[in-house]
Amino acid sequence: MQIDLRTVAIKPLRNTFDHLVERFGDKPASRYQEGSYNIQQESIFHYRPAWDADNVLFDKKRTKIQMKDWYALKDPRQYYYGSYTITRARQQDAAESSFEMIEDRGLAELVPADLKQMALDVLVPMRHVEWGGNMGNSYITAYGYGTVITQPCLYHAMDHLGVAQYLTRIGLVLDGPEALDTAKEAWMSGAMWQPMRRHVENLLVLQDWFEIFVAQNLVLEGLLNPMLYDYLDAEFSAKGATAISMMTRFMAEWSAETAKWVDAQIKVAAAESAENKAQLSAWVTQYRAETLDALAPIAKRSFGDKADELLADLTSEFNARCAKLGLAV
Amino acid sequence: MDMKANKKKLGLKEKYAHMTRGLDWETTYQPKEKVFPQATFEGIKVHDWDKWEDPFRLTMDAYWKYQAEKERKLYAVLDAFAQNNGHLGLTDARYLSAVKLFLTGISPLEYVAHRGFAAAGRNFPGVGPRVACLMQSIDEVRHAQTQIHALSNYNKFYEGFHAGATHQIERVWYLSVPKSFFDDAFSAGPFEWMIAIGFSFEYVLTNLLFVPFMSGAAYNGDMATVTFGFSAQSDEARHMTLGLECIKFMLEQDPDNLPIVQKWIDKWAWRGIRVLSLVATMMDYMLPKRVMSWKEAWEIYFEQNGGALFNDLAKYGIKVPECITQCTVDKEHISHQIWLTLCTHGHAMALHTWLPNADEMDWLSAKYPNTFDKYYRPRFEKLQELADKGERFYANTLPMLCQVCQIPMLFTEPDDPTKICYRESEYQGEKYHTCSDGCKHIFDDEPEKYIQAWLPVHQVYMGNCWPEGTDPTVEGFNPLAKYLEWCHIEDGKDNCDYEGSSDQANFAAWRGVATQNV
Ligand SMILES: [Fe+2]
Numbered sequence A: 001m002q003i004d005l006r007t008v009a010i011k012p013l014r015n016t017f018d019h020l021v022e023r024f025g026d027k028p029a030s031r032y033q034e035g036s037y038n039i040q041q042e043s044i045f046h047y048r049p050a051w052d053a054d055n056v057l058f059d060k061k062r063t064k065i066q067m068k069d070w071y072a073l074k075d076p077r078q079y080y081y082g083s084y085t086i087t088r089a090r091q092q093d094a095a096e097s098s099f100e101m102i103e104d105r106g107l108a109e110l111v112p113a114d115l116k117q118m119a120l121d122v123l124v125p126m127r128h129v130e131w132g133g134n135m136g137n138s139y140i141t142a143y144g145y146g147t148v149i150t151q152p153c154l155y156h157a158m159d160h161l162g163v164a165q166y167l168t169r170i171g172l173v174l175d176g177p178e179a180l181d182t183a184k185e186a187w188m189s190g191a192m193w194q195p196m197r198r199h200v201e202n203l204l205v206l207q208d209w210f211e212i213f214v215a216q217n218l219v220l221e222g223l224l225n226p227m228l229y230d231y232l233d234a235e236f237s238a239k240g241a242t243a244i245s246m247m248t249r250f251m252a253e254w255s256a257e258t259a260k261w262v263d264a265q266i267k268v269a270a271a272e273s274a275e276n277k278a279q280l281s282a283w284v285t286q287y288r289a290e291t292l293d294a295l296a297p298i299a300k301r302s303f304g305d306k307a308d309e310l311l312a313d314l315t316s317e318f319n320a321r322c323a324k325l326g327l328a329v
Numbered sequence B: 001m002d003m004k005a006n007k008k009k010l011g012l013k014e015k016y017a018h019m020t021r022g023l024d025w026e027t028t029y030q031p032k033e034k035v036f037p038q039a040t041f042e043g044i045k046v047h048d049w050d051k052w053e054d055p056f057r058l059t060m061d062a063y064w065k066y067q068a069e070k071e072r073k074l075y076a077v078l079d080a081f082a083q084n085n086g087h088l089g090l091t092d093a094r095y096l097s098a099v100k101l102f103l104t105g106i107s108p109l110e111y112v113a114h115r116g117f118a119a120a121g122r123n124f125p126g127v128g129p130r131v132a133c134l135m136q137s138i139d140e141v142r143h144a145q146t147q148i149h150a151l152s153n154y155n156k157f158y159e160g161f162h163a164g165a166t167h168q169i170e171r172v173w174y175l176s177v178p179k180s181f182f183d184d185a186f187s188a189g190p191f192e193w194m195i196a197i198g199f200s201f202e203y204v205l206t207n208l209l210f211v212p213f214m215s216g217a218a219y220n221g222d223m224a225t226v227t228f229g230f231s232a233q234s235d236e237a238r239h240m241t242l243g244l245e246c247i248k249f250m251l252e253q254d255p256d257n258l259p260i261v262q263k264w265i266d267k268w269a270w271r272g273i274r275v276l277s278l279v280a281t282m283m284d285y286m287l288p289k290r291v292m293s294w295k296e297a298w299e300i301y302f303e304q305n306g307g308a309l310f311n312d313l314a315k316y317g318i319k320v321p322e323c324i325t326q327c328t329v330d331k332e333h334i335s336h337q338i339w340l341t342l343c344t345h346g347h348a349m350a351l352h353t354w355l356p357n358a359d360e361m362d363w364l365s366a367k368y369p370n371t372f373d374k375y376y377r378p379r380f381e382k383l384q385e386l387a388d389k390g391e392r393f394y395a396n397t398l399p400m401l402c403q404v405c406q407i408p409m410l411f412t413e414p415d416d417p418t419k420i421c422y423r424e425s426e427y428q429g430e431k432y433h434t435c436s437d438g439c440k441h442i443f444d445d446e447p448e449k450y451i452q453a454w455l456p457v458h459q460v461y462m463g464n465c466w467p468e469g470t471d472p473t474v475e476g477f478n479p480l481a482k483y484l485e486w487c488h489i490e491d492g493k494d495n496c497d498y499e500g501s502s503d504q505a506n507f508a509a510w511r512g513v514a515t516q517n518v
């Protein structure tokens, strides 16, 4: 028997799941909402974790930041797995054609030698900084509270891995596998990189997941990404190293996009209470100083005499951003 | 064009190695123990993380590309399913009990897997396993979400889905079986997590979990489930490889790891097999159109395939877990014993139950010639007699649960299928009950862990499972009704027998309209 099911109009019994009706009212829910809200278990757990016996598996006490409703920290991009991968796939497609064009036509050979060296010295070792960003954000995904913030942190962690791999490719295109060894050596023992490596290692031992979010996603990325992908990139384009600009376009777009997400989190958390605002501001003040120290020698290599002025500009832009988010820094 | 550009083209494997290896470093400003605080407390010794063979060799750009392609296809099918009233293509709406069990019992585990693999992906001191675990972590959030998205359409038309994927797993008595399994694994350390979830669950038992659900779905016209199931297959292949790679890595790193790994394999095999008894029940009783019996599935996917796996691991000194011998007895009993319990507690279930009809009982007789007619048919017939008189039997208490697997104490002695199996352990002056030698063994090995179990039935009787503000002293107080309310089980709609349910009536009416439209 053939049944033409399409011709039947059936009135649904309900629009969506109970918890979404409770939260957003009785109307159809988006895929972001269905896939993110309340899918983390909340209060009943069987066994204390062997690795953190003072807390339960998902515990609100793993940070000093407190929220009445952790689901207030939503992602303005509304990324769930599907929309996230589809967005990144589009961006990687563009990046891939840039790399292909550069590789096929040997465009890297046209990059002036001093700028090529600059990219090898400054950009390639950054792959290790990105790896640190991956670790911090996977920590938040594991131990944070509430899917609307833990989920994008995993996407962010994977993005960091992706960026580390694009930076690796830049090294391979400009020089070859040796570039990676040289960069690693510089990272491990070159004077220019030690303050940054110390800073990244210090972030690896933080335990408060929201503190990691602030130190890594807001402060370190808030100062580092504009320096690399706005200011240094402008130097590359202006001086004929278009190929390098092409290879960092993904990162430029990505850091602008993710900064908006980070801002939304900080803004909501700061507006929640005076305590949150004070704590977030204190963290920003502390990590801004540490990040600027770590950036100083890298800025010097990148911008020479203009380094101090540039860091001052970056800092005032960053401070303005923080002020807009409601922080006192 | 410069020749150097061409000369530099690297092979895929080599390129992948550069892309991932070497990203990490030996920290010097912070001690290793602080950066990786969970790396050693379980006693597993690793000497060289670089010996880890990357099983996937997927760079992020390739990952985004492949996965996005899969997502585009998946959501196109789901949209079409919703638009075309795909749910009317089911064999029968009672099939949806299996799907309700999946959404409330399995999807939340996908989510916990996502968090647990993120933790593993942070905690191993080697870059290879970390990247592999993170890729599994992001895959698992995909699984949780695609399942919710696929099944959300059923929620619009049928009862029993409305509480969503997670609310009930913390509350409903039979869902603490799968929940406690994952809580147990996540609350252990990263290495045990890999044996529990990466190896036992994803490698040894996954076929017994997903094949029955997915083929059950295909046989019963559930294209929504089939779609996410197929789409997840290539992810699962990666996860299986990771699980196996991980166990081999641990065994190859140090001989001292063998007894620890063996103990975990024994524990997690039994834990997993107990969880699978719910799947057994689903296969034998909840599918209007059956695929194969649980016994057959067990023989193919465990006895044959699992046997080959353990042969392969024998070279490391790994032995087949002892508890497996009991499974050859159990495979003929467990599904019947559980369904009898679920049917007689159907008023406290978040899905519909029903008594097998005459045809179905004949099928069960044929599939279980040694046990069904002898032990179980008479009990179902007795229940049917009562139901025919309008006195469908529901027990007025909830069953006592095993302290370890949290399944009601309903399984029988290995050598006497008429006698319920009870095992007892004592710890700090208290007595604890388990359902089997396997569970008792697990309890006795880590009593300090298992005494913490939050047994839902126990908690109900202690008065901890009511909505906020409930006053149990009011006249006519009905504790079961309040428990159901707390669980978001709508009494009279979500629970009890499928026969006479609104799901049955609606499905018949909608199908009727659809049929007349031809
Ligand atoms: Fe999964």
Ligand SMILES: [Fe+2]
Pocket (backbone or CB within 6 Å): B274, B402, B403, B404, B405, B406, B407, B434, B435, B436, B439
């Ligand atoms: Fe048990």
